């Protein structure tokens with residue numbers, strides 16, 4: 001597996017245990033890899049220039065780390081300004097002098113002296129509390145203790161110079177400039193540490209607490225494979241070791257630094273030496289785990305693609321600007337080509353279009369393989385792309401989906417791994433820069449073609465004034481849930497003469513296509529489309545105007561404003577070139593939402609900084625070797641905690657995969673690979689029936705039994721929402737069966753043909769059901785009753801955007817008030 005430069009550095013360092021070499025390597029590493037890593041994505045990645053160091057950038061911290069070993073004339077130790085505030089840092093010679101006998105103040109200390117026996121450390125700490133109180137009383141009585149200490153410093157200064165500022169630094173030079181490995185050996189070989197004054201001991205405790213809480217030290221420790229969870233233990237043991245063995249001068253130097261970043265930086269290399277010697281097993285274990293979760297340099301995962309010099313053509317522009325059209329021209333002209341689609345529906349559309357143009361083209365999606373004889377072209381969904389086949393031209397549509405939190409990895413894989421002489425990317429400008437960066441890493445040549453929208457999109461300021469009666473022929477009303485889609489459809493059909501087609505995510509692509517065709521066809525009464533955001537990508541529909549029913553949607557956790565990029569994408573469905581409405585319009589149902597719509601359309605495309613990645617099975621398998629006795633779900637969790645990523649990548653979200661993995665724990669016989677594959681099966685995790693069938697399939701499969709469909713289909717179309725939901729679920733289950741039959745041995749899913757036929761029947765039934773669907777969504781039955789009673793016209797829903805903004809304002813006012821009260 002590919003390893004980042006940092007990982008080779010760790011190997012070197014961990015094996016040779018040389019702090020000086022470590023320093024040089026780290027420094028060189030940093031210089032060569034500056035800008036490549038970002039800790040925010042992979043918190044476990046140790047060397048990150050964007051590091052938050054002890055309150056400063058990583059580069060500065062490293063420099064300091066190196067500077068600490070500089071000769072004594074280093075300004076750090078010469079400057080008086082750093083020293084004036086640290087009276088304890090003065091007056092100590094080379095020896096193990098104890099200042100405890102220097103003053104009345106010190107004599108108080110003698111009573112509370114301890115030799116920092118680590119084992120007794122806790123008790124000592126308690127005992128010292130009282131003494132500390134006495135001490136502070138004593139300080140109060142005796143006045144300024146700095147004065148006393150300064151007196152003693154004068155006495156003890158090496159050259160008798162009473163200029164404290166100039167003397168103090170020199171007295172510590174021998175400690176500060178000592179090589180860490182040497183210093184560590186001295187500590188290690190020391191029979192017993194020197195006795196310390198209680199206040200020094202307290203300060204040291206504080207310093208080690210500071211060290212243990214230092215994010216910088218914790219992050220840096222990863223470089224020697226001290227993991228985050230082990231770091232506190234390592235620091236605890238190191239503290240005990242230090243207290244047992246530390247000489248007076250070292251202790252006082254550390255005390256002089258106080259609980260500070262400087263102290264952390266001074267102690268850190270010694271800590272490193274200690275860990276390397278004390279925890280070889282822990283380091284080995286964690287190192288193995290980290291190395292097996294290495295997702296850095298993903299371009300090196302595809303050596304064959306790297307051996308090619310590919311030409312990448314980026315068709316960059318807004319919606320409806322001819323990007324896909326132009327890319328498809330090159331695809332059809334090629335001897336052998338592949339088109340990668342974000343959706344099954346779009347793959348089907350291209351499959352039809354290309355075959356219609358006389359170019360034989362096959363279809364390959366997760367659920368179906370349609371092989372057209374003599375075809376050298378294939379239209380596939382991006383997840384199904386083969387990185388083994390050689391192509392002349394490949395098209396990756398909607399390339400901005402690389403940044404999709406769930407599915408992004410499929411686009412990244414296609415871009416990095418496709419073996420094609422020419423790759424056409426179609427998408428908006430948001431990922432242009434990151435594609436440029438990736439191309440510079442892969443060595444591919446990038447050409448960018450910029451596009452403009454054929455006709456500008458016009459915003460209708462009037463809106464629908466909150467009344468769906470104002471819907472017109474050719475309108476597409478966009479809502480963000482299935483329930484709302486039906487609400488809108490029912491309202492429109494009740495209060496106007498329009499008939500509605502519907503498109504939403506839970507419908508099979510065949511039904512969506514049937515609905516789209518019904519809407520596009522001018523020779524019927526279905527002249528309005530009601531759809532969710534499922535309509536947003538790539539489809540060419542005869543839409544005159546896109547009307548947003550609302551601009552907020554539920555994201556699985558909470559209801560949020562629809563992101564600007566998505567609003568643009570959806571609004572861009574209006575006025576497609578070649579359609580009967582080439583001039584696109586867009587508006588909202590409510591006036592309240594209009595400002596947000598305009599804001600979204602005006603917004604420039606946000607530049608994407610990171611694109612998605614997900615490990616292959618082989619990578620997960622390697623990792624599993626280091627993590628025995630954990631469930632698959634835990635394994636995925638551990639992987640995401642410990643994986644390393646370069647700065648341009650993020651690990652795709654896999655909550656849904658973990659949910660399936662959890663359920664599949666009930667099937668213990670599954671091998672890791674089978675489990676991994678089952679987890680990727682397309683299943684609606686919120687549908688218990690669909691989940692039950694998946695469990696059943698996995699269970700039969702694990703027992704080597706032929707997997708049965710064991711499901712009947714209704715004879716007629718749905719008569720109510722419940723029956724419609726049932727049809728949707730049944731289609732999803734059949735679709736899942738077909739998917740599994742393509743991903744596992746065919747003989748284990750022998751009824752795939754039957755499943756295919758049943759799925760076609762259900763899609764047809766769904767189409768018929770939708771044509772007659774005039775029932776209310778069940779979950780909204782009560783509300784709809786109210787709606788019916790209220791008035792004849794459609795009840796104007798309140799703008800959710802407004803509601804959220806008001807809530808937010810209320811919260812901030814409340815917050816301000818509570819702050820004022822607290823003040």
Ligand SMILES: Nc1ncnc2c1ncn2[C@@H]1O[C@H](COP(=O)(O)OP(=O)(O)OP(=O)(O)O)[C@@H](O)[C@H]1O
Nearest residue numbers: 318319320321322323324325326538540576577578
């Ligand atoms: N040169 C052309 N000649 C004829 N029709 C074209 C041409 N370019 C584009 N079209 C048509 O314009 C419509 C929009 O083009 P296309 O789908 O390529 O846009 P797009 O930029 O990919 O949009 P989206 O971002 O929504 O996918 C399609 O119906 C396409 O067939």
Ligand SMILES: [Mg+2]
Nearest residue numbers: 323324426538
């Ligand atoms: Mg397109």
